[in-house]
Amino acid sequence: MKAKLLWVIKLIGKLVLFLVCFIGLYLGIAYVLSSIQIDREPDQGQDVKIYILSNGVHTDIVVPAKNDQFNWTNLVKYHHTAGKDSTAGWLAMGWGDKGFYLQTPTWAELKASVAFKAAFGLSSSAIHATYYRKLNISEQCREIHISRKQYDRLVNHILASFDRDAYGSLKHIVTNAVYGNSDAFYEAVGSYSLFTTCNTWANNVLKAAGQKACLWTAFDSGIFSKYE
Known part of the structure; x- marks a missing residue:
């Protein structure tokens, strides 16, 4: 009995050691790769204003709700939000794990099953879209x-992240798990994981637009460090 108990203790110790080493290696790689900057393309004009917005963990890309180039409100419809405020002129979008978005209103309510699936790419993804009337420049909002x-x-990069029905419409997720009166969720393509996070997605959007970005990042701090 003692031998079996000792074996179990040793196994648990090895698992804990592996976990600590894995987390340390992951954080180390994340720090190094997020420190490597992809420079902005040579100036091609400054015609359109966008923002990057963070809640302290997650990065959104904020675009004009509509301009002469593209009208997002034809797809991300005002009436999909509880407030239906058609005067909101800015649209923030972020990609992430669907289970985390819909089942975790606060960190205190995070379930181990949701975290495990999200970490290892075992669940589907969603796009969280939020309308704003205005944005204020701050440590967590850059123009x-x-x-x-x-x-x-x-x-085009953001559009490619949305899942669509047979008619080409975005798949609006009807849910009470929204965060307020101005947001909505949509089905997305791809799977969230430790290596493809919400911030990895936002970083890739910036790369697609030829803006400053990290070589790779899992965290919002990597992105915002390029826009201090």
């Missing part, structure tokens, strides 16, 4: 000016 061609690429 970026890009050219019309760069904005076209940004739009």
